[in-house]
Amino acid sequence: MIPCPICNHPKTKLKFQLKFNVHECANCGFQFCPDATFNKSLVSDLNEETREKALINLRKENFQHIIASIKKTKEIKSKGLEVGPGYGWFLEVCRDHGISCLGIEPETRFNEHYQKEGLQVKNGFFPQDLQEESDFDFIAYNDVMEHLPNLNGIMEANYDLLNPEGLLIVNLPQQDGLIYFISKMAYRFGIKSLMDRMWQFNFHSPHLSYFTKSTLIKLAKDNHFEAIESFPLKTINVSEISDRIDQDNQQGTLAKMITKIGVLLLFPFLQIFPDTRCFIFRKK
Ligand SMILES: [Zn+2]
Numbered sequence: 001m002i003p004c005p006i007c008n009h010p011k012t013k014l015k016f017q018l019k020f021n022v023h024e025c026a027n028c029g030f031q032f033c034p035d036a037t038f039n040k041s042l043v044s045d046l047n048e049e050t051r052e053k054a055l056i057n058l059r060k061e062n063f064q065h066i067i068a069s070i071k072k073t074k075e076i077k078s079k080g081l082e083v084g085p086g087y088g089w090f091l092e093v094c095r096d097h098g099i100s101c102l103g104i105e106p107e108t109r110f111n112e113h114y115q116k117e118g119l120q121v122k123n124g125f126f127p128q129d130l131q132e133e134s135d136f137d138f139i140a141y142n143d144v145m146e147h148l149p150n151l152n153g154i155m156e157a158n159y160d161l162l163n164p165e166g167l168l169i170v171n172l173p174q175q176d177g178l179i180y181f182i183s184k185m186a187y188r189f190g191i192k193s194l195m196d197r198m199w200q201f202n203f204h205s206p207h208l209s210y211f212t213k214s215t216l217i218k219l220a221k222d223n224h225f226e227a228i229e230s231f232p233l234k235t236i237n238v239s240e241i242s243d244r245i246d247q248d249n250q251q252g253t254l255a256k257m258i259t260k261i262g263v264l265l266l267f268p269f270l271q272i273f274p275d276t277r278c279f280i281f282r283k284k
Contacts, residue, residue, distance in 0.1 A: 005151055006030040006215050018192055019201040022210075028218065031175060031210040033199065037149075056089060062233045062278070063093040063142070066169060069229060069280055070099070070138055073167065078137035081161065083126045084144035086110065091119045101140075104130055127157035134160075138167040143276075146172045146207045155223035159283060168225055168281040171233055173198070175212045177275030179241065182266055186245070186259045193248035194241065194259075216279060225281035232274030 002023060003010050009027035016022040020036040070078065078099055085091050085103035087110055094101040095118070103114075103121035114121045122129065126148075139158050148154055158168050173180070183194040199207045211219075217227050241263055245256050 002034055004028060004030055005032055005209070006219055016187060016192075016195055018196050018199060020199070020206065022195075022199065028215050029175070029212055030215040033206065033208050036199075036201065036206040036208060056087075058234050059089050059142075060093055062171070062276075063090050065231065065233070066090075066140070066142075066171070066278055067093055067097050067099065069231075069278075070167060070169070071097075073228075073282075079135065080138045080140060081130075081133070081136045082140045082142065084141070084147070085119075085121060088114055088117060088119045088121065090140060090142050091121070092117055095119065102133070126154070127161065130157075130161070135163050136161050136166060137163055138169060140169040142169075142171055143173070145170050146209050146211070147205050149208055151209065151219060152223070155219060155225075159223055159225070162283045164283060166283045168220065168283065169278065170216065170220075170281070171276060171278035172211060172216070173207070173235070173276050174216075175210050176273065177235070177277075178266060178270050178273040179235065179275045180210070181273065182241070182259075182263055185262060189251070189255045189259055191245060191248050191251050191255060191259055193244045193250075197244050213277065213279075220279075220281045224284045226284055227279060228282050229280040231278055232271075233276040233278050235270075235275045 001010060002012055004012055004025035004027065007025060007028040007030070009025050011026040012023045013026060014021055015024035015031060020033050022031055022033050024031045080094060080099060080101035082090050082101055082103045085105050088103065091101055091103050103119065104124055104126050105121050106123065106125050108123055139162060145154070162168065180198055183198045186194045196202060213230070220227060242260060245259050248256065
């Protein structure tokens with residue numbers, strides 16, 4: 001048995017049998033996948049890129065909200081770091097606000113775009129490829145931390161790289177959200193495709209962990225950060241869920257129909273139980 005990476009409780013149980021197995025801590029409820037890894041050799045498929053690009057306006061809107069939150073506590077000249085900037089949209093929003101922010105990204109396929117937009121990004125892995133950097137005013141993870149192994153090592157590096165009172169910004173999908181709840185229901189009906197989608201097991205960079213609000217706050221606290229703010233962000237849409245249910249080959253029409261009706265009935269509650277949340281922590 002694998003101990004919980006968050007609370008160290010020795011008892012964890014197999015929760016979902018998907019493309020990779022998902023385990024859940026019996027004590028704190030943290031869910032994690034010890035077997036999946038970042039596949040460096042695999043280039044993202046076209047679907048993934050199209051899907052990502054369709055999200056640009058939504059993501060940038062979320063980033064405006066995050067930057068407003070940084071500005072509340074930090075001066076505009078803040079020096080920031082974003083781990084895993086991907087297409088660089090957060091860095092673009094920082095640039096537009098006059099905030100200097102460096103990115104560290106293992107994938108090289110975005111480099112041309114970075115150059116064109118005048119974004120400063122190092123190719124490499126966090127934190128081992130950032131040896132000569134320090135004194136950041138904030139470090140941001142935009143849908144990235146759930147992809148990273150060795151969470152405690154990551155949090156130690158955040159602490160070391162930040163200035164006193166530096167901000168740690170983490171937004172990620174959370175178990176408390178409505179779509180995750182729907183996916184759990186669908187899983188019970190034998191429809192695994194939604195849960196596979198939640199964990200991104202069909203993508204080259206799968207999720208390795210699924211936090212709840214309290215497990216993320218505990219991880220931060222254990223690493224000497226205090227939570228100062230959290231707010232919901234916008235997330236995937238109803239048509240994508242519907243497509244995923246359709247694509248599930250394991251299930252018959254009836255199960256699919258019941259699941260879809262469930263989705264439609266629950267969807268109005270999405271505002272109350274958002275799937276993605278942004279947390280702002282301050283180094284103590
Ligand atoms: Zn635990």
